[in-house]
Amino acid sequence: MPRTSPLHPFTVLALAAAATATTVAIGRWWLSVAVLLACLLLAAWARRARRLAGLAVAILAPAFGSQLLIHSMADAAGGHVLAAAGPLRITAEGLATAGALGLRTGVLVVAGLLCTLLIDRHDLIAAVDLSPAPPQLGYLLAATLLLLPALEQRQRAIGQAQLLRGATLGGGPRGWFRRVRLRSVPLVLGALQDAADRSAHLAARGFPAAGPHTRLRTVPDSAAQRRVRRIALACIVLGPVAVLAPTWAGAA
Amino acid sequence: MSPNLILPETATGHPMRRRMLAAAGALLLAGTYTALVLTQPTGLVDGLGQTVALATFAAYLVAALLLLAAVLPELPVSTLTLIPVALALNIVLGQFVGSVMVPLYLDSLGTVLVGFLAGRRAGAATGVLGTLIWSLFNPTVLPFAAGAALVGFLAGTAARFGALRRPYLAPVAGLAAGVLVGVLSAPVAAFVFGGTSGVGTGALVAAFRSMGDSLLSAVTKQALISDPGDKAIVFLVAALLIYALPRRLSAGFAFVRRHNVLGSRGSR
Numbered sequence: 242m243p244r245t246s247p248l249h250p251f252t253v254l255a256l257a258a259a260a261t262a263t264t265v266a267i268g269r270w271w272l273s274v275a276v277l278l279a280c281l282l283l284a285a286w287a288r289r290a291r292r293l294a295g296l297a298v299a300i301l302a303p304a305f306g307s308q309l310l311i312h313s314m315a316d317a318a319g320g321h322v323l324a325a326a327g328p329l330r331i332t333a334e335g336l337a338t339a340g341a342l343g344l345r346t347g348v349l350v351v352a353g354l355l356c357t358l359l360i361d362r363h364d365l366i367a368a369v370d371l372s373p374a375p376p377q378l379g380y381l382l383a384a385t386l387l388l389l390p391a392l393e394q395r396q397r398a399i400g401q402a403q404l405l406r407g408a409t410l411g412g413g414p415r416g417w418f419r420r421v422r423l424r425s426v427p428l429v430l431g432a433l434q435d436a437a438d439r440s441a442h443l444a445a446r447g448f449p450a451a452g453p454h455t456r457l458r459t460v461p462d463s464a465a466q467r468r469v470r471r472i473a474l475a476c477i478v479l480g481p482v483a484v485l486a487p488t489w490a491g492a493a
Numbered sequence: 494m495s496p497n498l499i500l501p502e503t504a505t506g507h508p509m510r511r512r513m514l515a516a517a518g519a520l521l522l523a524g525t526y527t528a529l530v531l532t533q534p535t536g537l538v539d540g541l542g543q544t545v546a547l548a549t550f551a552a553y554l555v556a557a558l559l560l561l562a563a564v565l566p567e568l569p570v571s572t573l574t575l576i577p578v579a580l581a582l583n584i585v586l587g588q589f590v591g592s593v594m595v596p597l598y599l600d601s602l603g604t605v606l607v608g609f610l611a612g613r614r615a616g617a618a619t620g621v622l623g624t625l626i627w628s629l630f631n632p633t634v635l636p637f638a639a640g641a642a643l644v645g646f647l648a649g650t651a652a653r654f655g656a657l658r659r660p661y662l663a664p665v666a667g668l669a670a671g672v673l674v675g676v677l678s679a680p681v682a683a684f685v686f687g688g689t690s691g692v693g694t695g696a697l698v699a700a701f702r703s704m705g706d707s708l709l710s711a712v713t714k715q716a717l718i719s720d721p722g723d724k725a726i727v728f729l730v731a732a733l734l735i736y737a738l739p740r741r742l743s744a745g746f747a748f749v750r751r752h753n754v755l756g757s758r759g760s761r
Contacts, residue, residue, distance in 0.1 A: 262547060265543060265546065265547055266544075266547060268539075268540075296630075300631055300690075303690060303691045303692050303695075304633065304686065304688075304689075304690050304691075307688045307689045307690065307691060307692055307694065307695025307696075307698070308686070308687055308688045308695070310688075310692065310695040310696055310698070310699040311687065311688040311689075311695055311698050311699045311702060311708070311711075312537075312687065312688070314699050314703075315699040315700070315702040315703040329703060338537060338687070339687075341537075342537060342686065342687035342688070345546070345687075346633065346686055349632055349633065350631075350632050350633060352632075353628065353632025354632065357629045357630065375565050375566050377565050377566065377568065377573055378565065380573065381573065381576055381577055381580075381622055382626065384574075385576075385577040385580045385581055385622075385626050386626070388577050388578065388581040389581050389584060389585070391581075392578075392581045392582070392585045393585055396585055425586060425730075425734075426734065426737060428582070428585075428586075429582060429606070430734070430737060430738065432578045432581070432582065433575070433578065433606075433738060433742060434742065435578070436574045436575045436577075436578045437571070437574075437742055437745060439574045440570050440571040440573070440575075443570050443573075443574060444570040444571075448570055448573075449573075481543075481544075485540055485543060485544050485547075487540075488539070488540025488541060488544070489540075489541075489544065
């Protein structure tokens with residue numbers, strides 16, 4: 242059974258943002274690798290290490306492939322040429338740049354995905370609802386996260402219904418287009434009809450409610466966590482400034 | 494899609510404050526873009542490169558959040574219930590299209606639908622919200638929130654000025670929107686990620702770079718090849734879906750009625 246963080250969702254997000262911003266600002270490979278390992282350890286504690294690795298690889302593999310192509314295959318500036326063929330030059334500097342960019346993207350992706358795996362989505366919705374954010378935001382977040390599995394399920398059901406009624410799809414681009422049309426048109430029209438029905442019910446009940454309202458779900462929070470969040474938010478701005486200010490002075 | 498029968502439609506907050514927030518967001522976006530294009534920093538992973546990456550990421554994200562804060566409190570209930578459907582459609586259809594190996598995204602279909610039916614403010618809000626929620630599954634999309642807001646804003650603008658009154662006008666509007674969105678998003682791809690998110694687009698950027706282009710120039714050219722085609726298809730598909738809607742549904746949106754978005758199709 243996967244575990245979720247006992248912390249307030251905003252505490253997790255603030256800590257992840259502070260760690261990511263400071264790591265990107267420092268820009269040392271060993272620190273990026275250490276942050277990635279720490280994220281993996283936390284995911285292992287939450288019993289989601291395999292899921293984190295799978296999701297991260299799915300996002301990072303094409304992005305890193307792109308960075309390798311752009312910076313190591315077509316580097317015009319580097320002096321240490323490892324291989325060259327026509328306009329293509331593989332240089333040591335280009336490979337180093339691609340590696341550094343890959344680590345930077347990796348820290349952002351892995352830290353972000355870890356937050357998603359550690360935070361309970363119902364806690365996140367409740368936290369947004371209890372925050373000073375407009376009440377519409379909590380509704381939109383909750384409705385979207387709950388609608389996603391419902392629409393995916395409906396999309397599969399529509400596909401099965403089309404097969405049952407004997408709709409032939411064919412191959413190639415024509416078959417693909419027909420498949421998209423047969424699934425997306427009923428899906429979109431049905432979803433829009435549902436939204437129209439829902440809006441009448443919500444409007445009749447005076448949504449969005451102005452003023453305070455009672456929430457039955459509470460989110461774990463404490464004075465210490467609030468202090469940690471304030472410090473983390475300060476670190477998001479001050480950490481990179483403290484690290485990078487000397488380089489600005491040097492450039493000036 | 495009836496209007497509120499019991500309570501008057503009131504927007505919370507102050508109109509002047511919302512206008513100031515929207516202006517601040519637009520200014521921040523325009524200022525960051527102009528600064529990046531004029532200075533075109535060369536280093537990507539040195540001290541200056543890290544500064545540019547973090548500043549670009551933060552400025553584009555903060556600008557998108559300011560625009561969202563300006564727009565969200567004034568959206569009517571009919572639009573608020575439409576937005577989650579649009580966000581879920583973006584994700585579900587984007588994943589489905591992506592899973593069949595066709596080089597299209599179609600992940601802004603819901604955003605464009607909202608822009609067409611509920612106007613540019615609702616479209617922009619949907620773009621930002623869609624990116625924020627999508628970032629729970631893929632954090633790299635976060636700094637592209639401003640580009641997604643622009644897609645929704647331009648869809649609403651195109652619908653307001655008659656892009657849905659003739660079927661052939663929608664893809665033309667999509668082409669123009671794709672150019673603007675590609676140009677706006679290129680600095681994020683170049684300076685935050687140092688390239689693109691896919692190997693195919695990366696190969697295109699590498700080809701432009703090997704011909705002597707700067708990174709920003711190469712990424713912009715690649716975006717100008719990919720984005721207009723994708724947005725033209727998305728705008729056309731969204732227009733066809735809206736034509737297929739029952740009239741009582743499409744006419745339920747005040748924006749569609751006020752600006753005669755569907756022309757003679759809406760009065761049939």
